[in-house]
Amino acid sequence: MNSESAVPTIPKGRPIRWEEWLVGRRARREAGNRVAPEVIRRSSSSSDRRLRELYHSQRGLPFKETAEL
Numbered sequence: 001m002n003s004e005s006a007v008p009t010i011p012k013g014r015p016i017r018w019e020e021w022l023v024g025r026r027a028r029r030e031a032g033n034r035v036a037p038e039v040i041r042r043s044s045s046s047s048d049r050r051l052r053e054l055y056h057s058q059r060g061l062p063f064k065e066t067a068e069l
Contacts, residue, residue: 039063 010016010024042059045051051059 016024045059048059055061
């Protein structure tokens with residue numbers, strides 16, 4: 001087992017900074033993309049009308065590319 005994890009750990013006893021969260025988010029997304037497709041949003045659902053009203057004719061917020069994180 002490799003003791004040098006690529007995913008940063010959350011420190012105990014103090015809140016994490018925004019920059020630390022972004023680094024961890026990017027690492028989690030890259031790991032997740034290895035086992036599942038990047039976009040897993042359903043093409044339709046029973047809540048479409050409500051979602052489209054909230055998100056300007058889209059079903060949710062736009063996805064950011066991993067490089068943008």
